[in-house]
Amino acid sequence: MATEPNISAELRTLDTLQSTVDLIALNARAVQTSIGLVEQMTSADLSKPTPCADWTLHGLLTHMIAQHYGFAAASRGDGDPTRWKPRPLGADPVASYRAAAEHVLAAFAEPGVLDRKFPLAEFSADYEFSGAQAVSFHFIDYVVHSWDVAKTLGLPVHFDADVVEAAFPVAQAVPGGDIRLAPGAAFGPEVESSTEDRLDQIIAMLGRSPEWTR
Numbered sequence: 001m002a003t004e005p006n007i008s009a010e011l012r013t014l015d016t017l018q019s020t021v022d023l024i025a026l027n028a029r030a031v032q033t034s035i036g037l038v039e040q041m042t043s044a045d046l047s048k049p050t051p052c053a054d055w056t057l058h059g060l061l062t063h064m065i066a067q068h069y070g071f072a073a074a075s076r077g078d079g080d081p082t083r084w085k086p087r088p089l090g091a092d093p094v095a096s097y098r099a100a101a102e103h104v105l106a107a108f109a110e111p112g113v114l115d116r117k118f119p120l121a122e123f124s125a126d127y128e129f130s131g132a133q134a135v136s137f138h139f140i141d142y143v144v145h146s147w148d149v150a151k152t153l154g155l156p157v158h159f160d161a162d163v164v165e166a167a168f169p170v171a172q173a174v175p176g177g178d179i180r181l182a183p184g185a186a187f188g189p190e191v192e193s194s195t196e197d198r199l200d201q202i203i204a205m206l207g208r209s210p211e212w213t214r
Contacts, residue, residue, distance in 0.1 A: 014136040014173055018114050021166045023135045027108060029163055030142040031101050034064070037149045037157065038097045046093065050152045051212045053188075057152050061097055062086040064145055068100040070122060071138050072107035075131075079119030108135060140170040144187075144206055147199070151212055157199075164198045171202045 017023060038061070046058040055063065063086065070084035090096045107113070118134035129137075143159065150157035159167075174187060188207025195201060200210035 012133075014170065015130050015132045017136060017166070017169070018132045021162075023114065023132060023139065023166075024108050026163055026166050027135055027139040027142065028105050030139055030146060030159070030167075031068075031105055033157065033159060034142050034146040034149060035098055035101050037146055037153065037155060039094055040155060041094065041149075041153055043093070045153060046089075048152050049214060051148050051208045057149070058089065058093075060145070060148060060152070061089060061093060064142075065089075065097055065100040067122075067138070067141060068104040070120075071118075071134065072104040074118040074120050074134060075104075075107045075110070075113055075116060077116065077119065079121055079128075081121040084122050104138070108138075136170045136173075140167055140174070140202075140206070143167045143199075144203065144208070147203055147208070152214065154214065159199065161198075164202070167202055168198060171205045174206060 041057065046056065046061075048057050050057055050060045052060055052063075066084055066086045069087075073080065073083035114131035114135065116131045117128035118131060119128050120134060120137070123129065123137070143163065146159075147157050149155075176190060191204045191207060191209050193200065193204035193210055195204065195210050197210070203210050
């Protein structure tokens with residue numbers, strides 16, 4: 001039997017979220033927000049820096065696309081690490097992003113997806129996560145990455161209150177400590193912030209400064 005990775009007790013509570021909120025619908029709304037923002041970019045924007053310190057917008061988009069395909073494959077029980085590898089953006093980066101986003105949304109919309117086990121190669125080589133945990137991971141990624149894209153493009157980002165409130169406990173459950181300093185860590189160390197804005201609090205918890213500007 002696979003050994004559970006060293007995750008916090010808070011992370012295990014993500015399994016209970018599905019009894020209080022519609023994770024699939026919330027995730028879809030976060031991803032649709034990201035699509036709407038990406039559709040406003042131009043090819044000249046691809047070289048712009050993002051709140052993700054190591055990535056331009058080009059790098060961030062290739063990461064987001066790879067994550068969409070990786071999570072979609074995992075939802076079908078496919079744990080092949082190559083599903084998570086970045087792929088070229090192609091001649092139309094917006095179309096490439098939209099196709100990847102719609103692909104994962106279709107995969108997550110399949111009946112019973114939250115009852116499945118997800119082999120997430122980027123998180124653990126041999127442990128399978130619950131459907132609720134996996135969809136929660138994807139959900140928080142696309143709340144944060146939508147914010148990343150918006151900041152990069154100098155655009156506002158808006159989520160309904162229920163999306164932000166559902167994202168808050170997921171952000172709290174993300175493990176902290178030295179794991180945030182490891183190469184390739186999903187999120188950087190928490191940033192100190194006195195903001196009272198709920199979305200900005202999430203952003204700060206996950207290693208971005210709410211005051212970030214290009």
